[in-house]
Amino acid sequence: MDKSQEKILMAWLKRQKGACGRYLSLAVIFGFLSGVALIIQAWLIATILQGVIIEQLARDHFLMHFTILVGLIFVRAALSYAREITSFEAGSQLRSTIREAVQQKLVDLGPAFIQGKPAGAWASIVLEQVEDLHDYYSRYLPQVTLAGMIPLVILVVVFPINWAGGLVLLLTAPLIPLFMVLVGMGAADANRKNFAALARLSGHFMDRLKGLNQIQLFSQGETELKAITRASDEFRERTMTVLRMAFLSSAVLEFFAAVSIAVLAVYFGFTYLGHLDFGHYGESVSLFTGLFILILAPEFYQPLRDMGTHYHAKAQAVGAAEELMSLLNYQPSVEHSSNAPALAKPLAQTNTAVSAGANVSPKISNQIGKIDKKIVAIEATDLTVMSFDGQPLVGPLSFKLQSTQKVGLVGPSGAGKTSLMSALLGFLPYEGSLAIVDESGRRQSLSQCDLQVWRSQIAWLGQNPQLFHGTLRDNLQLAGQDYSDKHLKSVLEKAQIGDFIDSLEQGLDYEIQDQAAGLSVGQAQRIALARAMMQDAQWYLLDEPSASLDSVSEVAVMSAISEATIDKSCLMITHRLDQLAAMDEIWVLANGKLVQQGHFEQLSAKEGLFKSMLSGHEQGLAIDLGTTELELQEGKQ
Template sequence: MRPLDPRLLRYAQAARRFLLIGALLGLAQTLVVIAFAWLLTRAVTLTVAGEPLAEIMPTLVALAGVIVLRSTLIWLLEVSANRGAAQVKSQLRARVLAKLAERGPDWVASRQSAGLSTVVTTGLDALDNYFARYLPQLLLTMIATPILIAVILSQDFASGLTVIIVIPLIPVFMILIGRATQSVQREQWQALQRLSTGFLDLVGGLGTLKIYGRERRQFVLIRSITEQYRARTMKVLRVSFLSGFVLELAASLSVALIAVSIGLRLIDGALLLGVGLFVLLLAPEAFLPVRQVGAQFHAAADGLAAAEELFAILDDDTAPASGTADAAEFAPGRETEPAGQPGSGSGTLRLAGVSVRRGNTVVIDQLHAEFAPGELSVVRGVSGVGKSTLVAALLGFVPMTGELTLGGVAATAGATRPWLAWAGQRPGLFRGTVAENVSLGAVFANQGLRDDGLVAQALDWAGASEVSPATVLGVNGDGLSGGQAQRVAAARAIYRVLATDCHVVILDEPSSALDSDAEAGLLAGLRNLADQGRVVIVVSHRPAVVAAADHVVELQEMSHV
């Protein structure tokens, strides 16, 4: 990643405001440094000249004021950096989450979930050092160093020329060290992702490992990955300390060279005390921002590595799955909705010549089907025939060719679907109350207000009236049985239908974990939705669901329906 990546300004508007404020504060701080050096020089020269205290006092008061002002500017720069980092992280996190939602579950499944989680959480948090330490010093280098060199040149050409000749050596060292640092930092970041992925896989499969008595074997694997990460971290620290020492040594020798030159000319009488002292006070300040940029680069390296992966996600404009040339029209990356896009929607949901590819495989070929309002429609077929793929196409998560219309109005995959509610095979419950989980799909559409009466009705229609809306769930819906979690997920789709007046509701295998009584309760609720004139589509192979259907769509491999 470059010192200041343009993509940061493009994806995070707060970064622009931060840079503007940082530039103004950096300019003010530079002027204060010059004033401090001048006032201190004047106070010393007046004292050496034997001037009375009354004559020196105004200079000392002004010097104290400049010291206070400089401290205030440093504090303001730090506050601005921390607030800017928080705002930029928030904007970037919102953008990448929106990107993941736009791409859909198929695209996300093609990536490592642990890697994505690490980038969005720990990786973005590492940008604090980038904004709070690295960027402020980079701005100071761009602003303060040229101004200070110009001032030194105006006072003492020889010292200014020495600074101009010596100061480029520090960036050369920074580039050489930076390459080594980026290499070891990239290895450390990869080791962290391997650790995250390995630990997540272990936790996910711990039950199976326990059953077969293989849980102890994973101890060695996790210890090995952890040791690799520890070794990479120590290597990064070693390189950071060594590079910091090299930069400090180069800057110290440079200032020492200027000091020796000034001292010799002061003894020779070729340079006045006031000029020599003023230049000597400014010389370290000219080198300081450049030294700090190199030193703080290591503190920001974690954030830079994570930002690279984050920008790779945001810049990925590829379609979530391969398709024909016409599939671009239905790609979820499309941001604009075409004219005629159904809003709340009404009428028959019709598929005409719909085809879907998964890589080079045609999963659905020229499918023709109609789902009428007021009917309970069931989609069934053997495993792997493409039922879930059809649902993903209806949701707009995968590219497709053909025509999808609702009430005669075309619906493209890139557009939003306010007319549709959906519950997948996995419940997808989160930590919180049952009521919060049920209202998730519609609470934002209603200005964050939850209708507790509709929550109870949705649970009842999903056959889960025995589940209290106040029940607090753990991670992934912990606290409910598999069947209860499945019905709560169905209730979430039903709540969205009732709260936002969706015309179409799709449920993918909603009763696979239910007994006959619970399944009958869910089917009764779905019948209530159909009786309201809505399009109800259920993907299922359960005999009771098929028997309750008004219309059955039988999917067969590479066939027309």
């Protein structure tokens, strides 16, 4: 990894310390007090042995020393326990804050941004990478502070007793962090590659799992199995590289700590034998001095060794921070229409370290317009819908969608229909003017509206409805209101799915499995329609609601939609041009431009794209009907 990039990531990680709250400081305080208690213990032990062995004092003389010594054992145990608890809580607070910021960022950017990366890769970021920040804040950061404080206190205590012992400690102490840095120089880069491999593996596996039917139909099971094996082996090799670095750093630290303690032991040994006579301040080196310093020597290096042991946590955090920082600092190239409402509340609640230091959110307006009156129109003037990297997807468009108006949106694939729908939902950035008009005539830019309120007035139904794992009742009550079973069943009846629900033994408690397993596409679509109708919304935005449905299900869904939108506004994307005769107006998109507008009769009689599409649609419909009749005749024979 480039050094400048690593410095940026380290600066970002340090700015998040505030999310740990007071727990990080408490962990350091408890660790420091434990170190002070250990110094007192060493002094008591050396004093007792000096008095009993050299001065031949009675053991009763040291009764108080023994009592304090035993008491300090329990005190240190309590301090160690308190440090572990506060350290863990510091990491837990940090993870919660970062995970909330990541999830809120994804909510703000919306599904159009999320679909650019496999679901498994997002799962890796939200789960594994956030989780790998824990040890950095709960163990490494407190230990860095303690590694500077406790050895310094020990040096302050040792130098007045014996300058030679203090000098040995002072000169050998830098060796441990020096070799720790040398060994760990490649650890951050190895962890970064490890996380990248994990994200690729997660995304690859999730995509293959979802497309298992297609893999089997094309007889590519063995090929995909080999691909997953290769990806798994790559991840395993990178993980082992990281572990080798961690174990190597620990071994190096233990070696130099042992050598340093051995030097002290040799010095005092030869001093007691009379071969060395330096290091003291006029008096010979006593047993107390030697024992006191030798007892403290391992504890002098222990904070440094612990820092080395947790050094891999820093490397892990640096590796994990790259994608997290990239996501949280991501700024759309143009003003994002969903900035204000999506982030206004979380910014007020999120810890200052994350919201300010991490640039969690794009720049937003200080004024969020409230929607407190009925919306009667949606107006667009020179509207250009943009991708997140600033590329135009559709536009410029100018139109007005009136209250209770039914509009069909048609055009060739890739014309920009879904992109326009996403902009109206607040999921894509845009340039130009896109405003809502209330009954008092006040126009308000969608980018300045409270989109949570705006979306509560929208009933949306896509061509691939997402039903969540849980009961049917849970899925219907996504709006957050506790509706009665009677109301739920009445809405299901309106969605033409009531008979099916009544036939289920569990009824509203029917458990919907992952990917709506156990339901047909038509049943899932009608349940999704019932869920949309639960909002009692004024505006219906429908994206191919009858796609992938058989004729029976299509008739049921379109009938339910017609009934639900009698006195509502409706903008429907469809390829079924025969469904457009009942629409008040038809908008025809081509190459991102609105090329035709008008009633069905007008457009079907006028030369243009719509008439060409209608002719092709009728030919295709005739072929489908002829094929069906032939199959029926063959069946009778």
